[in-house]
Amino acid sequence: MDKYDTFLKRIGAAVIDGIIFIPFSFLESVPGNSILAFFSFQLFHLAVWSLYTVGLHARFGQTLGKYVFEVKLYDVNEKSTLSAKKAFLRESIWIARRC
Secondary structure: OOOOOOHHHHHHHHHHHHHHOHHHHHHOOOOOOOHHHHHHHHHHHHHHHHHHHHHHHHHHOOOHHHHHOOOOOOOOOOOOOOOHHHHHHHHHHHHHHHO
């Protein structure tokens, strides 16, 4: 199998990563109905998701979902995993989209 043929594996990994964050959807209703509580929770969720994706990609080259499906991210040299800066830049589009 081609090492770049990971489309279905990445979809499965995204599903698992999404399942990991399901408890946050239940927590969303806990703080109350105020605007401040809503935005505070959204900011907290964004911070946790960002730390999860950027931190795990920088440290291990994969999130838990990617680990399950054996997908690992490497730097351009294909020998080392991403640096924290490159992991952040890679995820910055998704982080900005959540804002």
